[in-house]
Amino acid sequence: MRLNHRNESPPGGFFYVHNGRKITAGTLDRLVVMVGDFMLANDEKVPDDLAWIVEDSICMRIPDSLCRYSRRLGDRISRVIHAVAGAVDKVAGTNLKSRARKCSACAKRRNQLNRAT
DSSP, X not given: OEESOTTSOOTTOEEEEETTEXXXXXXXXXXXXXXXXXXXXXXXXXXXXXXXXXXXXXXXXSOGGGEEOOSSHHHHHHHHHXXXXXXXXXXXXXXXXXXXXXXXXXXXXXXXXXXXX
């Protein structure tokens, strides 16, 4: 997912949690650099799509209205899943959409599909 306004701080600010450590910055671009530097300092491989991963993690914790889906395959599938979950929530009074948004395994699969396309 992508932020609608990348230059505006989202609720809670720009932060990313990596291996239990919260990394905070004033801008999205600076946050991506700081996460990459942290990974390098810990002898980890920095993924080519780190910016997408960081931005997606921010979108998973803020309200739906502040983000949008990209046109990549993983995001298109996720949009359908969230739409169906939202419809079920309205009819059955469940909380599926919220649970689907917070699913970290789902986010990893979505990012893998986004990389592949």
